[in-house]
Amino acid sequence: MRNAKIVCTLGPASDSRSTIESLAEAGMSVARMNASHGSPEHRRELIDRIRTVDTATDRPVATMLDLPGPEVRTAPLDEPVELAEGSTVAFVPGDEATPERVGLSHGIGAVEAGDVVLLDDGRIETTVESVDGDVVRARVENGGRLGGRKGVNVPGVDLGLPVITEQDERELDVAAETEVDFVAASFVRDGEDVYRVGAELEERGVDIPVVAKIERDVAVDNLEGIVDAAYGVMVARGDLGVECPLEDVPMIQKRIIRRCHEAGVPVITATEMLDSMVHERRPTRAEASDVANAVLDGTDAVMLSGETAVGDHPVRVVETMDRIVRDVEESPEYAENLERRVPAADQSRTDALARSARFLARDIDATAVVAASESGYTALKAAKFRPPIPVVAST
Numbered sequence: 001m002r003n004a005k006i007v008c009t010l011g012p013a014s015d016s017r018s019t020i021e022s023l024a025e026a027g028m029s030v031a032r033m034n035a036s037h038g039s040p041e042h043r044r045e046l047i048d049r050i051r052t053v054d055t056a057t058d059r060p061v062a063t064m065l066d067l068p069g070p071e072v073r074t075a076p077l078d079e080p081v082e083l084a085e086g087s088t089v090a091f092v093p094g095d096e097a098t099p100e101r102v103g104l105s106h107g108i109g110a111v112e113a114g115d116v117v118l119l120d121d122g123r124i125e126t127t128v129e130s131v132d133g134d135v136v137r138a139r140v141e142n143g144g145r146l147g148g149r150k151g152v153n154v155p156g157v158d159l160g161l162p163v164i165t166e167q168d169e170r171e172l173d174v175a176a177e178t179e180v181d182f183v184a185a186s187f188v189r190d191g192e193d194v195y196r197v198g199a200e201l202e203e204r205g206v207d208i209p210v211v212a213k214i215e216r217d218v219a220v221d222n223l224e225g226i227v228d229a230a231y232g233v234m235v236a237r238g239d240l241g242v243e244c245p246l247e248d249v250p251m252i253q254k255r256i257i258r259r260c261h262e263a264g265v266p267v268i269t270a271t272e273m274l275d276s277m278v279h280e281r282r283p284t285r286a287e288a289s290d291v292a293n294a295v296l297d298g299t300d301a302v303m304l305s306g307e308t309a310v311g312d313h314p315v316r317v318v319e320t321m322d323r324i325v326r327d328v329e330e331s332p333e334y335a336e337n338l339e340r341r342v343p344a345a346d347q348s349r350t351d352a353l354a355r356s357a358r359f360l361a362r363d364i365d366a367t368a369v370v371a372a373s374e375s376g377y378t379a380l381k382a383a384k385f386r387p388p389i390p391v392v393a394s395t
Helices: 017-026 040-056 166-178 191-203 217-221 223-229 237-243 246-263 285-297 314-329 332-340 349-363 377-384
Strands: 005-009 030-034 062-066 081-083 088-093 101-104 116-119 124-132 135-142 144-146 151-153 182-185 210-214 232-236 267-270 301-304 369-372 391-394
Touching: 005 314, 017 040, 017 314, 030 040, 040 062, 040 166, 062 166, 151 237, 166 191, 182 191, 191 210, 191 223, 210 217, 210 223, 217 223, 223 246, 232 237, 232 246, 237 246, 237 267, 246 267, 246 285, 285 301, 285 314, 285 332, 301 314, 314 332, 349 369, 349 377, 369 377, 377 391
Parallel strands: 005 030, 005 301, 030 062, 062 182, 088 101, 182 210, 210 232, 232 267, 267 301, 369 391
Antiparallel strands: 081 144, 088 135, 116 124, 116 151, 124 135
């Protein structure tokens, strides 16, 4: 039995029923739908397809709808445009882009001269020279080919965007109608943002767990409140590595995983885990080590994005990740870490009993921890202390 779960992003390379079934057989635990791409209608169809596979196979697959959130993206393009180093480009709200004028999904007029605007996960870097309303002129410091619908980051600047956008509202309707298993909230700043997403779901008459994505430095600063508010947390290293200094990301990842452990909150490690396998048949050694170290740190899940959404061989990627995770979990180092990192119990009786049951099960060589629970709360508490055997909820 594999402890760490595998979250797979579905896309053009993996949204057929046959591929979804193959992904499940290869080890997919959660199917993620990125609402930044595609239509709500397609997502409804995809959720039905996943549920069909879930019913037809003996491998349960949960569904996660990932909200776009208050993100800024470049205009959709048929062909990339070239932003030359040393040139000047104007950023404006709009749906078109040229080398001189790039349309954005939202205006970024809150920036000031000297601020840095990063495009496409930081691959293209510009510095703001002037601001005139919603027209922002910037010098291209590091150029490149800019494609459509690429992310735009302005580190350290609050652009004043609402945490729940109009597009999010439509996607929350889809989440409520289809009753997905999880909703991922993007670009949250604090615990209040997480509560707002939960309140929107409650207004729609559903109780769906919210996974908070840590993507900004302000979210790292407010980690305590976010962990308290969220059902789960995702270390979204893509935007995090753009918003924060790149060298800080590894230790931020470790701190988030450790804090989630202490609180008994599931944590997902995401972004570029096996990125080279979008096209290659084997991962790099660094990628294999990245997955292994996340598992050794105690992540509850590892996530695949482009590797399964648009990659050349999505099933092979999942098989590879499954092998890496299983190999780590069979190691003495993993077992040692599991024993060493058991969190302390809080002041509740349930917590204390669950922690005691964890060690008692180990000492008597039990095969499972059985928790009698109507709501699932007791089972979650038992799982918080990560016993090396399954936790069974009896309802």
